[in-house]
Amino acid sequence: MQLYLPIADIPVNVFLILAMGAAVGFVSGMFGIGGGFLMTPLLIFVGIAPAVAVASVASHIAASSFSGAISYWRRRAIDPVLAIVLLTGGTIGTALGVWTFTVLRSLGQLDLMIALSYVILLTTVGGLMFWEGLRAMLRVRRGGAVSVRKPGSHGWIHGLPLKMRFKRSKIYLSVIPVVVVGLIIGFIGAVMGIGGGFILVPLMIYLLRVPTSTVIGTSMVLTLVTMVFATMLHAVTNHLVDAVLALILMIGGVTGAQFGARAGQKIRGEHLRLLLGLLVLAVGIRFAVELVIRPQDLFSIRETGGAAP
Amino acid sequence: MKPRAPLAIAGLLATMLATTPVHAERLIVSVSNHRVTVTPNYSGGELVLFGSVEKDARTPPNRDSYDLVVTVSGPRADMVTRRKERKFGIWINTDYRQFLQVPGYLALFSNRPFDQIASPEVQRRQQLGLNNVLLMQRVGPDYADVVPNDAFRSAFVRLRSERGLYREATSAVTFLTPTLFRTGIPLPADVPIGTYNVEIKLFADGALVTRTDTAFEIVKVGFEQFVATTARQNGFVYGLVTAAMALMTGWMASIVFRKD
Numbered sequence: 146m147q148l149y150l151p152i153a154d155i156p157v158n159v160f161l162i163l164a165m166g167a168a169v170g171f172v173s174g175m176f177g178i179g180g181g182f183l184m185t186p187l188l189i190f191v192g193i194a195p196a197v198a199v200a201s202v203a204s205h206i207a208a209s210s211f212s213g214a215i216s217y218w219r220r221r222a223i224d225p226v227l228a229i230v231l232l233t234g235g236t237i238g239t240a241l242g243v244w245t246f247t248v249l250r251s252l253g254q255l256d257l258m259i260a261l262s263y264v265i266l267l268t269t270v271g272g273l274m275f276w277e278g279l280r281a282m283l284r285v286r287r288g289g290a291v292s293v294r295k296p297g298s299h300g301w302i303h304g305l306p307l308k309m310r311f312k313r314s315k316i317y318l319s320v321i322p323v324v325v326v327g328l329i330i331g332f333i334g335a336v337m338g339i340g341g342g343f344i345l346v347p348l349m350i351y352l353l354r355v356p357t358s359t360v361i362g363t364s365m366v367l368t369l370v371t372m373v374f375a376t377m378l379h380a381v382t383n384h385l386v387d388a389v390l391a392l393i394l395m396i397g398g399v400t401g402a403q404f405g406a407r408a409g410q411k412i413r414g415e416h417l418r419l420l421l422g423l424l425v426l427a428v429g430i431r432f433a434v435e436l437v438i439r440p441q442d443l444f445s446i447r448e449t450g451g452a453a454p
Numbered sequence: 455m456k457p458r459a460p461l462a463i464a465g466l467l468a469t470m471l472a473t474t475p476v477h478a479e480r481l482i483v484s485v486s487n488h489r490v491t492v493t494p495n496y497s498g499g500e501l502v503l504f505g506s507v508e509k510d511a512r513t514p515p516n517r518d519s520y521d522l523v524v525t526v527s528g529p530r531a532d533m534v535t536r537r538k539e540r541k542f543g544i545w546i547n548t549d550y551r552q553f554l555q556v557p558g559y560l561a562l563f564s565n566r567p568f569d570q571i572a573s574p575e576v577q578r579r580q581q582l583g584l585n586n587v588l589l590m591q592r593v594g595p596d597y598a599d600v601v602p603n604d605a606f607r608s609a610f611v612r613l614r615s616e617r618g619l620y621r622e623a624t625s626a627v628t629f630l631t632p633t634l635f636r637t638g639i640p641l642p643a644d645v646p647i648g649t650y651n652v653e654i655k656l657f658a659d660g661a662l663v664t665r666t667d668t669a670f671e672i673v674k675v676g677f678e679q680f681v682a683t684t685a686r687q688n689g690f691v692y693g694l695v696t697a698a699m700a701l702m703t704g705w706m707a708s709i710v711f712r713k714d
Contacts, residue, residue: 208700212707212708216708253536380692380693395700399703437543442613443538444535444536446535
């Protein structure tokens with residue numbers, strides 16, 4: 146069934162988009178991530194303009210993280226104070242990101258920047274995850290103890306001023322690194338059309354030492370708010386949010402996520418991380434190849450408005 | 455005052471006849487549909503233009519064959535053509551040209567190749583063929599059209615042609631009788647909305663004999679068009695509705711798939 150997407154301005158097959166949403170939803174449910182880093186590239190590969198893909202996926206991630214956040218809230222696995230401090234940074238970061246997005250778009254370099262940031266971010270994060278998963282697997286095989294969190298070790302992060310107590314997470318931490326982490330996630334979320342969960346969770350665990358009990362729920366709240374904010378800003382400044390596309394993605398995504406979550410429980414943690422690392426790495430490499438090989442057409446046209454009445 | 459009125463009219467008529475070129479032929483044309491509505495599942499279509507050449511007493515008696523060129527131009531907009539170049543090992547957009555108020559849709563149809571209809575000079579002056587159509591560019595501080603084989607101009611025309619939005623067909627106009635003609639105007643699925651001008655030029659013996667204009671309108675209807683218009687005109691409300699929709703979907707999912 147063909148459907149015309151009003152903002153993307155192309156006809157698409159509804160079932161293809163629905164299947165893509167479900168597949169990404171499955172993966173995101175399995176790994177407990179938003180899946181934006183998979184969704185945006187997939188949309189770009191089927192021919193949707195990168196700018197529209199980024200803006201529309203923001204609302205898709207808002208939907209999936211909201212359903213996740215609700216269930217974590219019920220289980221009291223969200224630290225509200227930590228979420229609010231993260232959000233102050235996240236909101237500023239998102240606004241900065243949308244502004245950068247608009248500037249790059251007018252310079253004609255947006256597509257390049259999206260592709261480049263995907264390459265850098267995904268290959269780095271994917272490589273690290275893959276490496277870490279591999280090492281953990283080998284450790285388990287050798288029968289060694291799995292210790293990710295070294296108790297009592299205090300890095301430079303803990304020497305910073307403006308300390309604050311986050312009760313639910315049971316940590317005592319300076320607000321500066323928390324705000325900075327929020328800012329980074331908000332910024333890359335708005336520019337790249339990703340929720341940033343796959344970067345945020347490791348940052349919170351390794352850098353901020355947030356306990357695993359509250360980390361995913363709290364990161365989902367941050368993702369939710371920054372993505373709602375990004376949707377609003379993209380809609381107001383660039384008019385690029387395709388609501389029809391977003392709705393199809395959401396329906397596919399939330400359904401797929403349920404099955405993914407069940408599948409994820411059957412797989413061991415380190416295997417999961419290894420798989421996720423491979424997946425992230427593969428998407429990054431796909432973008433890198435795209436940049437290096439000679440494009441089919443060196444020329445491109447874009448309407449710059451100013452339509453005569 | 456009154457008795458002089460007929461005189462004045464006669465005088466006016468006389469001046470009109472003296473100043474306007476005397477057309478020996480008249481073109482009468484019509485398109486099959488003056489208002490095309492495009493629905494969401496529209497996958498392209500075709501309009502038909504038909505008309506006839508009316509001769510009168512002043513038509514040279516030995517003139518029996520005509521040539522016809524039909525130019526259809528859609529709503530105009532500014533467009534930018536960018537060129538990718540290899541820099542630091544990757545392909546990035548480097549140079550660009552801005553095309554000013556160029557038609558979003560452009561089709562040129564004729565009954566035989568343009569070079570058989572008129573001399574290159576007439577072809578250029580009458581803008582016959584995609585190579586001769588004026589496509590204004592901003593080149594630094596100046597405004598100009600460039601030579602047809604300019605890299606940006608030809609890439610622009612090629613890319614628009616690949617989408618079916620620019621086209622040229624030199625056998626599309628058919629003469630059913632020596633004076634009765636028809637041509638189809640194909641409209642692809644992503645045809646821009648707005649007013650389309652159709653200009654019909656009649657040639658005989660390599661010179662323009664007469665010309666006439668008609669127009670049609672393309673309107674998109676349905677939910678998709680409503681969405682697109684709202685997104686452009688009420689960005690804030692549109693964003694709010696989209697965000698609310700996202701939250702609703704997420705909330706519904708958490709209820710439907712609630713495990714406990």
